[in-house]
Amino acid sequence: MSHRLPEADAPANPFCTRRIRPGAIPFWFSAGEDPAGLIGRFQRAAWRGAIIGPHGSGKSTLLAALLPALKQRGMHVAAVGLHDGQRRLPRGFAATLDAQATVDAELSTQHASKTSTLDQPCARPGPALVVVIDGYEQLGRLSRCRLRWLCWRRRLGLLVTSHGPVGLPVLFRTGVDLTLAQHIVAELQNGFDVHIDPNDVARLFPRYGGNLRELLFRLYDLYEGRQRKSE
Amino acid sequence: MSRPAVVIRFDQDVVAYLPGAILAGSFWLRGVTTDEVKAVETSVLWYTEGKGEEDMAVHAFWRTSAEAGEWIAPNRAHRFETTLPQTPLSYSGAILKVRWCVRVRAFLQGGREIIGQRGFQLGSLPAVESVEP
Numbered sequence: 001m002s003h004r005l006p007e008a009d010a011p012a013n014p015f016c017t018r019r020i021r022p023g024a025i026p027f028w029f030s031a032g033e034d035p036a037g038l039i040g041r042f043q044r045a046a047w048r049g050a051i052i053g054p055h056g057s058g059k060s061t062l063l064a065a066l067l068p069a070l071k072q073r074g075m076h077v078a079a080v081g082l083h084d085g086q087r088r089l090p091r092g093f094a095a096t097l098d099a100q101a102t103v104d105a106e107l108s109t110q111h112a113s114k115t116s117t118l119d120q121p122c123a124r125p126g127p128a129l130v131v132v133i134d135g136y137e138q139l140g141r142l143s144r145c146r147l148r149w150l151c152w153r154r155r156l157g158l159l160v161t162s163h164g165p166v167g168l169p170v171l172f173r174t175g176v177d178l179t180l181a182q183h184i185v186a187e188l189q190n191g192f193d194v195h196i197d198p199n200d201v202a203r204l205f206p207r208y209g210g211n212l213r214e215l216l217f218r219l220y221d222l223y224e225g226r227q228r229k230s231e
Numbered sequence: 232m233s234r235p236a237v238v239i240r241f242d243q244d245v246v247a248y249l250p251g252a253i254l255a256g257s258f259w260l261r262g263v264t265t266d267e268v269k270a271v272e273t274s275v276l277w278y279t280e281g282k283g284e285e286d287m288a289v290h291a292f293w294r295t296s297a298e299a300g301e302w303i304a305p306n307r308a309h310r311f312e313t314t315l316p317q318t319p320l321s322y323s324g325a326i327l328k329v330r331w332c333v334r335v336r337a338f339l340q341g342g343r344e345i346i347g348q349r350g351f352q353l354g355s356l357p358a359v360e361s362v363e364p
Contacts, residue, residue: 011280012280012323012328013280013281016280016281016282017280017281017282017283017284017285018280018285217282220281220282220326221282221325221326224325224326228359
Protein backbone atom coordinates (compact mmCIF):
# COMPACT_ATOMS: atom_id res chain seq x y z
CA MET A 1 0.00 0.00 0.00
CA SER A 2 1.32 3.45 -0.72
CA HIS A 3 -0.24 6.79 -0.17
CA ARG A 4 -0.72 9.35 -2.91
CA LEU A 5 1.91 12.00 -3.17
CA PRO A 6 1.02 15.34 -1.61
CA GLU A 7 -0.97 17.56 -3.94
CA ALA A 8 1.78 20.18 -3.94
CA ASP A 9 3.91 17.68 -5.81
CA ALA A 10 1.19 16.29 -8.03
CA PRO A 11 1.88 16.66 -11.77
CA ALA A 12 1.02 20.01 -13.29
CA ASN A 13 -0.84 18.46 -16.20
CA PRO A 14 -3.29 15.58 -15.69
CA PHE A 15 -2.54 14.26 -19.19
CA CYS A 16 1.20 13.78 -18.59
CA THR A 17 2.78 10.41 -19.40
CA ARG A 18 2.87 9.26 -15.79
CA ARG A 19 -0.91 9.47 -15.57
CA ILE A 20 -1.91 8.04 -18.94
CA ARG A 21 0.47 5.13 -19.46
CA PRO A 22 -0.99 1.59 -19.42
CA GLY A 23 -1.81 0.61 -15.89
CA ALA A 24 -2.15 4.19 -14.64
CA ILE A 25 -5.68 4.41 -16.04
CA PRO A 26 -7.78 1.43 -15.04
CA PHE A 27 -9.35 -0.57 -17.86
CA TRP A 28 -13.07 0.12 -17.99
CA PHE A 29 -14.84 -3.16 -18.53
CA SER A 30 -18.33 -3.01 -19.95
CA ALA A 31 -21.20 -4.44 -17.91
CA GLY A 32 -20.82 -8.16 -17.30
CA GLU A 33 -17.11 -8.21 -18.07
CA ASP A 34 -14.29 -8.45 -15.57
CA PRO A 35 -10.72 -9.81 -15.37
CA ALA A 36 -11.88 -13.13 -13.90
CA GLY A 37 -14.28 -13.68 -16.80
CA LEU A 38 -11.56 -12.95 -19.28
CA ILE A 39 -9.15 -15.32 -17.57
CA GLY A 40 -11.91 -17.96 -17.77
CA ARG A 41 -12.11 -17.39 -21.53
CA PHE A 42 -8.33 -17.69 -21.74
CA GLN A 43 -8.49 -20.98 -19.87
CA ARG A 44 -11.20 -22.37 -22.16
CA ALA A 45 -9.00 -21.46 -25.13
CA ALA A 46 -6.28 -23.75 -23.69
CA TRP A 47 -4.33 -20.73 -22.40
CA ARG A 48 -3.75 -19.27 -25.84
CA GLY A 49 -5.35 -16.06 -26.88
CA ALA A 50 -5.19 -12.59 -28.35
CA ILE A 51 -6.52 -9.22 -27.35
CA ILE A 52 -7.32 -7.38 -30.55
CA GLY A 53 -7.88 -3.71 -31.16
CA PRO A 54 -6.68 -0.64 -33.04
CA HIS A 55 -3.94 1.72 -31.83
CA GLY A 56 -4.67 3.43 -28.52
CA SER A 57 -7.82 1.42 -27.80
CA GLY A 58 -6.65 0.00 -24.45
CA LYS A 59 -4.94 -3.30 -25.29
CA SER A 60 -1.92 -2.63 -23.08
CA THR A 61 -4.16 -1.22 -20.36
CA LEU A 62 -6.21 -4.40 -20.43
CA LEU A 63 -3.04 -6.48 -20.21
CA ALA A 64 -1.95 -4.47 -17.18
CA ALA A 65 -5.29 -5.32 -15.57
CA LEU A 66 -4.97 -9.04 -16.36
CA LEU A 67 -1.41 -9.70 -15.23
CA PRO A 68 -2.15 -9.42 -11.49
CA ALA A 69 -5.08 -11.84 -11.95
CA LEU A 70 -2.76 -14.38 -13.61
CA LYS A 71 -0.17 -13.99 -10.85
CA GLN A 72 -2.86 -14.46 -8.23
CA ARG A 73 -3.48 -17.87 -9.77
CA GLY A 74 0.13 -18.76 -9.05
CA MET A 75 1.35 -18.38 -12.62
CA HIS A 76 4.62 -16.79 -13.56
CA VAL A 77 4.41 -14.16 -16.25
CA ALA A 78 7.13 -13.38 -18.79
CA ALA A 79 6.06 -10.18 -20.51
CA VAL A 80 7.65 -8.26 -23.32
CA GLY A 81 6.47 -5.20 -25.22
CA LEU A 82 7.40 -4.91 -28.89
CA HIS A 83 7.60 -1.62 -30.69
CA ASP A 84 7.79 -0.43 -34.26
CA GLY A 85 9.74 -2.76 -36.48
CA GLN A 86 10.81 -5.20 -33.76
CA ARG A 87 10.60 -8.35 -35.85
CA ARG A 88 12.22 -10.64 -33.27
CA LEU A 89 11.94 -11.27 -29.57
CA PRO A 90 14.71 -9.73 -27.45
CA ARG A 91 17.93 -11.74 -27.47
CA GLY A 92 17.90 -14.44 -24.82
CA PHE A 93 14.15 -14.22 -24.18
CA ALA A 94 13.34 -17.68 -25.61
CA ALA A 95 16.27 -19.25 -23.74
CA THR A 96 15.02 -17.67 -20.50
CA LEU A 97 11.54 -19.09 -21.13
CA ASP A 98 13.02 -22.52 -21.74
CA ALA A 99 15.05 -22.38 -18.52
CA GLN A 100 12.10 -21.10 -16.48
CA ALA A 101 9.85 -23.83 -17.91
CA THR A 102 12.40 -26.46 -16.90
CA VAL A 103 12.54 -25.13 -13.34
CA ASP A 104 8.74 -25.01 -13.15
CA ALA A 105 8.45 -28.57 -14.49
CA GLU A 106 10.90 -29.86 -11.87
CA LEU A 107 9.04 -28.04 -9.09
CA SER A 108 5.75 -29.50 -10.33
CA THR A 109 7.24 -33.02 -10.35
CA GLN A 110 8.55 -32.59 -6.82
CA HIS A 111 5.19 -31.23 -5.70
CA ALA A 112 3.30 -34.10 -7.37
CA SER A 113 5.54 -36.72 -5.73
CA LYS A 114 4.72 -35.26 -2.30
CA THR A 115 1.00 -34.94 -2.93
CA SER A 116 -1.59 -37.65 -3.28
CA THR A 117 -3.05 -37.47 -6.77
CA LEU A 118 -6.41 -38.35 -5.31
CA ASP A 119 -6.32 -35.47 -2.85
CA GLN A 120 -4.97 -32.88 -5.22
CA PRO A 121 -4.86 -33.91 -8.85
CA CYS A 122 -3.73 -30.50 -10.08
CA ALA A 123 -2.36 -27.90 -7.67
CA ARG A 124 -2.47 -25.09 -10.22
CA PRO A 125 -5.19 -25.14 -12.88
CA GLY A 126 -3.17 -23.87 -15.81
CA PRO A 127 0.34 -23.41 -17.09
CA ALA A 128 3.17 -22.53 -14.72
CA LEU A 129 4.31 -19.76 -17.02
CA VAL A 130 2.36 -17.44 -19.29
CA VAL A 131 4.21 -15.64 -22.06
CA VAL A 132 2.74 -12.21 -22.72
CA ILE A 133 3.64 -10.35 -25.89
CA ASP A 134 2.32 -6.81 -26.26
CA GLY A 135 2.52 -5.92 -29.96
CA TYR A 136 2.64 -9.48 -31.33
CA GLU A 137 1.94 -8.31 -34.87
CA GLN A 138 5.42 -6.77 -34.94
CA LEU A 139 7.02 -10.20 -34.90
CA GLY A 140 7.99 -11.82 -38.18
CA ARG A 141 6.26 -15.02 -39.27
CA LEU A 142 9.24 -17.18 -38.31
CA SER A 143 9.53 -15.66 -34.84
CA ARG A 144 5.83 -16.22 -34.24
CA CYS A 145 6.09 -19.87 -35.32
CA ARG A 146 9.09 -20.45 -33.07
CA LEU A 147 7.36 -18.87 -30.10
CA ARG A 148 4.14 -20.82 -30.58
CA TRP A 149 6.07 -24.05 -30.98
CA LEU A 150 8.06 -23.32 -27.80
CA CYS A 151 4.85 -22.56 -25.87
CA TRP A 152 3.20 -25.74 -27.17
CA ARG A 153 6.26 -27.93 -26.41
CA ARG A 154 6.82 -26.53 -22.90
CA ARG A 155 3.09 -26.19 -22.11
CA LEU A 156 3.30 -22.45 -21.59
CA GLY A 157 0.39 -20.06 -21.87
CA LEU A 158 0.52 -17.46 -24.63
CA LEU A 159 -1.34 -14.16 -24.35
CA VAL A 160 -0.77 -11.49 -26.95
CA THR A 161 -2.10 -8.16 -28.14
CA SER A 162 -2.39 -7.30 -31.78
CA HIS A 163 -4.08 -4.87 -34.13
CA GLY A 164 -5.70 -7.72 -36.03
CA PRO A 165 -6.26 -11.51 -36.01
CA VAL A 166 -3.04 -13.50 -35.64
CA GLY A 167 -4.26 -17.09 -35.68
CA LEU A 168 -4.91 -17.28 -31.95
CA PRO A 169 -8.34 -17.34 -30.31
CA VAL A 170 -9.66 -13.81 -29.89
CA LEU A 171 -10.32 -13.22 -26.20
CA PHE A 172 -11.36 -9.59 -26.35
CA ARG A 173 -11.75 -6.76 -28.83
CA THR A 174 -10.89 -3.37 -27.38
CA GLY A 175 -12.45 -0.13 -28.50
CA VAL A 176 -13.16 3.35 -27.21
CA ASP A 177 -16.35 5.30 -27.81
CA LEU A 178 -17.02 8.95 -27.11
CA THR A 179 -18.80 8.33 -23.81
CA LEU A 180 -15.88 6.32 -22.46
CA ALA A 181 -13.38 8.93 -23.67
CA GLN A 182 -15.34 11.70 -21.93
CA HIS A 183 -15.52 9.65 -18.76
CA ILE A 184 -11.76 8.98 -18.74
CA VAL A 185 -10.96 12.64 -19.40
CA ALA A 186 -13.18 13.69 -16.50
CA GLU A 187 -11.56 11.11 -14.23
CA LEU A 188 -8.07 12.30 -15.17
CA GLN A 189 -8.95 15.87 -14.22
CA ASN A 190 -10.31 14.82 -10.85
CA GLY A 191 -8.36 16.87 -8.29
CA PHE A 192 -6.99 19.25 -10.95
CA ASP A 193 -8.25 22.54 -12.35
CA VAL A 194 -10.68 21.53 -15.08
CA HIS A 195 -9.72 23.01 -18.44
CA ILE A 196 -11.14 20.32 -20.74
CA ASP A 197 -14.87 19.79 -20.92
CA PRO A 198 -16.95 17.05 -22.60
CA ASN A 199 -17.56 19.30 -25.63
CA ASP A 200 -13.81 19.53 -26.23
CA VAL A 201 -13.61 15.75 -26.20
CA ALA A 202 -16.61 15.45 -28.53
CA ARG A 203 -15.03 17.92 -30.94
CA LEU A 204 -11.64 16.21 -31.02
CA PHE A 205 -12.66 12.56 -30.70
CA PRO A 206 -13.55 11.96 -34.39
CA ARG A 207 -10.15 13.31 -35.46
CA TYR A 208 -8.35 10.49 -33.72
CA GLY A 209 -10.59 7.65 -34.88
CA GLY A 210 -10.91 5.96 -31.49
CA ASN A 211 -7.23 6.30 -30.62
CA LEU A 212 -7.51 7.41 -27.01
CA ARG A 213 -3.75 7.64 -26.53
CA GLU A 214 -3.42 10.19 -29.36
CA LEU A 215 -6.44 12.08 -28.09
CA LEU A 216 -4.93 12.34 -24.60
CA PHE A 217 -1.63 13.56 -26.09
CA ARG A 218 -3.60 16.30 -27.85
CA LEU A 219 -5.44 17.15 -24.66
CA TYR A 220 -2.11 17.53 -22.88
CA ASP A 221 -1.33 20.44 -25.20
CA LEU A 222 -4.79 21.93 -24.93
CA TYR A 223 -4.70 21.72 -21.14
CA GLU A 224 -1.22 23.23 -20.99
CA GLY A 225 -2.24 26.19 -23.14
CA ARG A 226 -5.42 26.92 -21.23
CA GLN A 227 -3.76 26.53 -17.86
CA ARG A 228 -1.03 29.01 -18.74
CA LYS A 229 -3.59 31.49 -20.08
CA SER A 230 -5.53 31.25 -16.83
CA GLU A 231 -2.47 31.97 -14.67
CA MET B 232 -3.88 8.21 15.95
CA SER B 233 -3.60 10.42 12.85
CA ARG B 234 -3.26 9.00 9.38
CA PRO B 235 0.34 7.91 8.61
CA ALA B 236 2.27 10.63 6.81
CA VAL B 237 5.74 11.97 6.22
CA VAL B 238 6.46 15.60 7.08
CA ILE B 239 9.45 17.20 5.31
CA ARG B 240 10.88 20.61 6.16
CA PHE B 241 13.71 22.55 4.55
CA ASP B 242 16.02 24.65 6.74
CA GLN B 243 15.86 27.56 4.32
CA ASP B 244 12.66 29.00 2.97
CA VAL B 245 13.92 30.10 -0.43
CA VAL B 246 12.21 30.44 -3.81
CA ALA B 247 15.02 28.64 -5.59
CA TYR B 248 18.30 26.99 -4.64
CA LEU B 249 21.38 27.91 -6.60
CA PRO B 250 23.42 25.15 -8.25
CA GLY B 251 26.12 24.12 -5.80
CA ALA B 252 24.13 25.33 -2.79
CA ILE B 253 23.51 23.24 0.29
CA LEU B 254 20.07 21.72 0.60
CA ALA B 255 19.40 20.77 4.21
CA GLY B 256 16.34 19.87 6.18
CA SER B 257 14.65 17.24 8.22
CA PHE B 258 11.71 14.88 8.17
CA TRP B 259 9.67 12.89 10.61
CA LEU B 260 6.89 10.34 10.43
CA ARG B 261 3.46 11.04 11.79
CA GLY B 262 0.91 8.46 12.86
CA VAL B 263 3.27 5.46 13.10
CA THR B 264 5.01 3.82 16.04
CA THR B 265 8.64 2.75 16.37
CA ASP B 266 7.65 -0.91 16.19
CA GLU B 267 5.98 -0.41 12.84
CA VAL B 268 8.93 1.08 10.96
CA LYS B 269 11.27 -1.37 9.20
CA ALA B 270 13.30 1.06 7.12
CA VAL B 271 13.34 4.60 5.81
CA GLU B 272 14.86 5.75 2.53
CA THR B 273 15.53 9.39 1.77
CA SER B 274 16.38 10.57 -1.74
CA VAL B 275 17.14 13.88 -3.35
CA LEU B 276 16.22 13.36 -6.97
CA TRP B 277 15.04 14.93 -10.17
CA TYR B 278 12.50 13.61 -12.63
CA THR B 279 10.84 14.72 -15.80
CA GLU B 280 7.19 14.85 -16.61
CA GLY B 281 5.34 15.80 -19.72
CA LYS B 282 4.31 14.15 -22.96
CA GLY B 283 7.24 11.89 -23.71
CA GLU B 284 9.32 9.22 -22.04
CA GLU B 285 10.01 10.02 -18.42
CA ASP B 286 13.44 10.17 -16.88
CA MET B 287 14.77 10.45 -13.36
CA ALA B 288 18.01 10.26 -11.43
CA VAL B 289 18.86 10.13 -7.77
CA HIS B 290 21.37 12.73 -6.64
CA ALA B 291 21.67 11.64 -3.00
CA PHE B 292 20.34 8.64 -1.11
CA TRP B 293 20.30 7.50 2.53
CA ARG B 294 18.79 4.36 4.02
CA THR B 295 18.16 3.64 7.66
CA SER B 296 17.11 0.11 8.52
CA ALA B 297 15.86 -1.33 11.78
CA GLU B 298 16.93 -4.77 10.51
CA ALA B 299 20.50 -3.48 10.36
CA GLY B 300 20.25 -2.50 14.01
CA GLU B 301 19.67 1.20 13.40
CA TRP B 302 17.25 3.03 15.64
CA ILE B 303 14.37 4.75 13.87
CA ALA B 304 12.30 7.03 16.06
CA PRO B 305 9.42 8.06 13.80
CA ASN B 306 8.51 11.33 15.49
CA ARG B 307 12.08 12.51 15.93
CA ALA B 308 13.48 14.83 13.26
CA HIS B 309 15.86 13.02 10.90
CA ARG B 310 18.36 15.28 9.17
CA PHE B 311 19.41 15.27 5.53
CA GLU B 312 21.93 17.48 3.78
CA THR B 313 23.53 17.52 0.35
CA THR B 314 25.33 19.83 -2.03
CA LEU B 315 23.13 20.38 -5.06
CA PRO B 316 24.63 19.75 -8.52
CA GLN B 317 25.01 22.23 -11.38
CA THR B 318 22.42 20.52 -13.57
CA PRO B 319 19.73 19.73 -14.54
CA LEU B 320 17.99 22.93 -13.57
CA SER B 321 14.30 22.98 -12.74
CA TYR B 322 12.28 23.85 -15.82
CA SER B 323 8.63 24.24 -16.62
CA GLY B 324 8.31 23.79 -20.35
CA ALA B 325 5.25 23.06 -22.41
CA ILE B 326 6.03 19.45 -23.24
CA LEU B 327 8.68 18.78 -20.63
CA LYS B 328 9.15 19.75 -17.02
CA VAL B 329 12.18 18.99 -14.86
CA ARG B 330 11.32 18.77 -11.20
CA TRP B 331 13.49 18.31 -8.12
CA CYS B 332 12.31 16.92 -4.84
CA VAL B 333 13.19 15.26 -1.58
CA ARG B 334 11.35 11.94 -1.34
CA VAL B 335 11.05 9.90 1.82
CA ARG B 336 9.76 6.32 1.74
CA ALA B 337 9.04 4.56 4.98
CA PHE B 338 8.63 0.78 4.87
CA LEU B 339 6.30 -0.47 7.55
CA GLN B 340 5.42 -3.88 8.93
CA GLY B 341 3.03 -5.92 6.82
CA GLY B 342 4.31 -4.58 3.50
CA ARG B 343 2.78 -1.16 4.04
CA GLU B 344 4.59 1.88 2.78
CA ILE B 345 4.20 5.63 3.16
CA ILE B 346 5.75 8.18 0.87
CA GLY B 347 6.28 11.87 1.37
CA GLN B 348 7.68 14.22 -1.19
CA ARG B 349 8.57 17.89 -1.14
CA GLY B 350 9.60 19.72 -4.27
CA PHE B 351 12.08 22.52 -4.61
CA GLN B 352 13.47 24.56 -7.44
CA LEU B 353 17.06 24.29 -8.59
CA GLY B 354 18.19 27.42 -10.45
CA SER B 355 15.81 29.95 -11.91
CA LEU B 356 15.26 29.14 -15.55
CA PRO B 357 12.23 31.05 -16.79
CA ALA B 358 9.20 28.96 -17.67
CA VAL B 359 7.95 28.85 -21.23
CA GLU B 360 5.79 31.93 -21.78
CA SER B 361 3.24 30.90 -24.33
CA VAL B 362 1.85 27.72 -25.76
CA GLU B 363 0.06 27.49 -29.07
CA PRO B 364 -1.52 24.06 -29.12
